[in-house]
Amino acid sequence: MEEPQLKGVKVRFAPSPTGFLHVGGLRTAYYNYLYAKKQGGTFVLRIEDTDQTRLVKGAVENLIETLHWAGIEYDEGPELSKKDSRGENGPYRQSERLDIYTEYVNQLVENDYAYHCFCSQERLEKVRKQQQEMNRRSQYDKHCRKLSKEERMSRLDAGMPHVIRMKIPEDDGTVEFSDKVRGEVAIPHENLDDQILMKSDGFPTYHMANVVDDHLMGITHVIRGEEWLPSTPKHILLYEYFDWEPPVFAHLPLLLNEDRSKLSKRQGDVAVEDYREKGYLPEALTNFVALLGWSPGDDEEILSTKELIRKFSLDRINKSGAVFNVEKLQWMNGMYIRETETDRLVDLAQPFLEEAGFDTGNRRKMTLIIDAVKENLRYLAEIPEVTEVFQPTPLNIDTEAEPELGEMLAKDSSKQVFAALADQFEEQEEITKDTFMAIMKSVQKDTGVKGKDLWMPVRIALTGEMHGPELPAVIEILGKDLCIKRFRDQLG
Ligand code: GLU
Numbered sequence: 001m002e003e004p005q006l007k008g009v010k011v012r013f014a015p016s017p018t019g020f021l022h023v024g025g026l027r028t029a030y031y032n033y034l035y036a037k038k039q040g041g042t043f044v045l046r047i048e049d050t051d052q053t054r055l056v057k058g059a060v061e062n063l064i065e066t067l068h069w070a071g072i073e074y075d076e077g078p079e080l081s082k083k084d085s086r087g088e089n090g091p092y093r094q095s096e097r098l099d100i101y102t103e104y105v106n107q108l109v110e111n112d113y114a115y116h117c118f119c120s121q122e123r124l125e126k127v128r129k130q131q132q133e134m135n136r137r138s139q140y141d142k143h144c145r146k147l148s149k150e151e152r153m154s155r156l157d158a159g160m161p162h163v164i165r166m167k168i169p170e171d172d173g174t175v176e177f178s179d180k181v182r183g184e185v186a187i188p189h190e191n192l193d194d195q196i197l198m199k200s201d202g203f204p205t206y207h208m209a210n211v212v213d214d215h216l217m218g219i220t221h222v223i224r225g226e227e228w229l230p231s232t233p234k235h236i237l238l239y240e241y242f243d244w245e246p247p248v249f250a251h252l253p254l255l256l257n258e259d260r261s262k263l264s265k266r267q268g269d270v271a272v273e274d275y276r277e278k279g280y281l282p283e284a285l286t287n288f289v290a291l292l293g294w295s296p297g298d299d300e301e302i303l304s305t306k307e308l309i310r311k312f313s314l315d316r317i318n319k320s321g322a323v324f325n326v327e328k329l330q331w332m333n334g335m336y337i338r339e340t341e342t343d344r345l346v347d348l349a350q351p352f353l354e355e356a357g358f359d360t361g362n363r364r365k366m367t368l369i370i371d372a373v374k375e376n377l378r379y380l381a382e383i384p385e386v387t388e389v390f391q392p393t394p395l396n397i398d399t400e401a402e403p404e405l406g407e408m409l410a411k412d413s414s415k416q417v418f419a420a421l422a423d424q425f426e427e428q429e430e431i432t433k434d435t436f437m438a439i440m441k442s443v444q445k446d447t448g449v450k451g452k453d454l455w456m457p458v459r460i461a462l463t464g465e466m467h468g469p470e471l472p473a474v475i476e477i478l479g480k481d482l483c484i485k486r487f488r489d490q491l492g
Contacts, residue, residue, distance in 0.1 A: 003313040009041030010220045013067075013074070014210065016048045017059035020271040021066045023324065024225055024255045024263065027289040031252065032223050033072045034290070034305075034312040044217055045077030047093040048210065050203045060093070066272050070282045071305060076217075089217040094209045101204035104212050104242070105164050105197050113241040114197055116162045117144040118155050139193045140165065164198035166207075166238065175233035180221075180250035180314045187233040195234050207231060211238040214247055223250045223314070250314050253293040254321040263324050279352060279380020280329070284336040288329045292322035302335055330378040337377050346370050352383035357391065368477050372469035389463050390477050395486060397464040405460050409490055413449040414457035418487040420447055421458065425484050433472040461490050 013029040015021070021029075036043035045067070047060055060078065067074070076087025091097055108114035117140070124140070131138050145167065147155075155162070174186045197208040204212075214222060229251045239246040255263040263270060269278075275285055287303055295318070296303065296311040303311070337345065346353075346366050353360050353369065360366055373386045389395065399406030408414060420443045428435055440458075444450050460466060462474055462483060475483055 003315050006039050006041075006220075008220065009036060009039035010044065010218050011036050011041065011223055012044035012046050012214070012217065012219050014046045014048050014213075014224070015063060016051065016054065016206075017056060017063050018054060019056035019059045019062070020273050021063055022270055023272055023275070023285075023289060024270075026066075026070060026072075026272050026285070027255070027292055028223065028225055028252060029067060029072050030070070030286050030289055031294070031312070031317075033074075034308050035221065035223060035314065036075070037309040038312050041220075042075045043073075044087070044089070044219070045074040045092060046213060046217070047078055047095075048206060049093055049095045050206065050209050052201065052203060062273075066276070069276060070272065070286055072286070094204075094213065097209070097213070098202065098204070100216070101198070101209055101212055102202070105204065105208060108166065108197070108238075108241055109164060111241065112167070114164050114166050115145050115147075116152055116156065117165045117194075117196070118147075118160050118162045119143055137191070142194055145194065161200045163196045163200050165194040166197050166234065166241075168192045168194055168234075168237065175236050177232065177236050177246070177249065179229070179232070180248060181253070181317045181319055182229065182251055185229070185232070192233055192237075207234055207238065211235050211242075215239070215242065215244045219247050221248045221250065221314075223252065226251045226254050250317060253318055255292060256321040256323045258323060258325065260321065260323065268324075268326055275329075275379075277381070279348065279383070280333050281336045281340065281348070284333040285329070287336075288332050292324065293318050302332070334378045337374055337380075342367055342371055342374070345374060349380050349383055352380045353387075356384035356387050358387070365477060368473050372473050372477065375469075389465075389468075390474075392482055394489065395462075395464045397460065402466075405464070405466065408457050408460055411453070411457065413447065413453050414461075415491060416447045417443055417449055417454060417457060418461060418490045422484050422487040422491075425480055425487070428480065431475050431480050431483065433476065436472050436475050457490075461486050 011032040013025075013032050015025055015029075033043050035041070045064070047063075049055065049060070064078070076089060076092065078090075078092045079086055086092075094101075105114060109116070119140075123143075127141050127143075128138050131141075144152075144165075169189045171189060174188050175192070176184065176186045178184055195207055196205050198204055213219075232249055232251075236246055257263055257267040259267075261267075269275060272285065276282075283304065286305065287301075287308070290303065290308050290312075291301065294312070294316055296308075297316060340348075346363070349366070349370055350360055353366055358366065358369065369387055369390060373383070376386060377383070397405055397409070399409075421439065424439045424443065425431060428439075431439075440454070444454055447454075455471070456466065459468065459471060459474075462471070462478060468474070478486070
């Protein structure tokens with residue numbers, strides 16, 4: 001069944017800027033973006049930077065730039081390298097919203113939904129150890145929840161460092177909510193910890209800031225990774241304490257390595273920036289991540305953003321983890337490369353052509369090279385390797401692995417052709433497609449060699465392969481002198 005069209009949908013991507021954008025984060029951002037577009041809603045970018053110990057310089061700028069590269073534009077959010085200015089619900093960086101959280105956490109304390117906790121790290125550590133030894137769930141033992149009002153006031157007056165914790169009901173009730181992906185979820189109160197909401201440095205924790213902001217920013221749907229599912233019961237309770245309506249939740253399945261362990265750096269690249277640097281196209285990467293945990297319901301796999309917007313629905317998100325198969329991404333990227341106009345491809349390939357040592361100022365030659373190799377390219381970082389044949393280094397013809405190559409080159413008729421070609425090339429100023437075809441014709445006439453016996457050895461002598469790009473293009477890329485050298489190399 002088609003998901004109904006909703007009014008006033010507002011979603012957000014709320015990353016903690018850690019220095020790079022994880023491919024899982026890209027998927028979350030993209031799903032939110034697709035859903036907002038699908039529903040004619042609003043997509044917010046909110047920077048969750050309240051963990052002062054994890055701040056990385058330039059991380060926010062990098063994140064925004066990477067989203068921009070991926071074609072994921074937000075309707076409300078921070079401006080690149082400026083203070084927040086877009087949208088009416090800003091600021092969009094949590095570190096600029098501290099007063100707001102203080103106000104709301106105080107409200108919770110006043111209404112007896114939260115309390116001050118003065119426990120030292122050492123005490124908490126001791127409690128944790130004891131619980132471990134007794135094989136009990138590791139939770140705060142609610143020591144400060146039992147402090148008398150006088151005791152609390154006197155500690156506060158004395159300026160004792162403290163945090164603020166939320167009160168989880170001490171009964172045998174449950175928190176229940178319905179997740180768009182996971183279905184009905186019910187968690188007993190006793191499984192939940194008296195979560196810290198405000199740290200001693202005056203910064204809120206993720207839970208506090210996240211709920212307050214989702215509410216104040218009018219978020220209607222929270223679409224985020226499964227790792228946040230265990231936090232959701234606490235969030236639901238906070239909505240209750242504030243008497244706010246909670247948003248709809250949709251928790252996306254985990255991304256997995258090939259061996260079905262959680263996707264990790266140890267088994268491959270996980271940063272979007274890594275794929276960008278290797279020359280993956282943004283539209284291929286977004287298409288690929290869109291299919292990690294969601295499917296359009298048919299076999300189609302190559303889907304543009306426009307098509308994905310049309311087809312996307314929360315109902316079709318899977319529960320089970322999605323394997324991040326790099327080979328599939330490579331295949332998909334190759335498909336996109338072949339669909340890309342050569343001109344854009346040459347622009348994108350510039351750094352890789354440079355790395356390969358080509359004169360990138362020669363646009364015509366670069367275009368010929370890209371046209372010649374794009375058929376077999378999976379990502380642009382393969383350019384130095386697949387263009388090696390065009391370098392003035394001696395060709396490495398593997399006649400052991402492919403004896404047919406050696407047999408072809410050793411024929412008398414082939415030698416005749418190489419000698420004739422080398423001589424005729426010498427006489428030309430440069431070899432164009434037309435001069436090459438004319439020369440081949442006259443060599444055929446002079447030597448009497450024709451068909452495969454004529455063309456195949458030429459290809460092998462020039463490229464070391466029996467198949468590949470059109471010969472005239474190969475010859476223009478190699479240039480007259482290198483062609484002559486490769487013919488003469490065969491004459492011993
Ligand atoms: N700041 C959290 C993160 O880094 C956001 C989780 C959420 O979307 O609620 O992923």
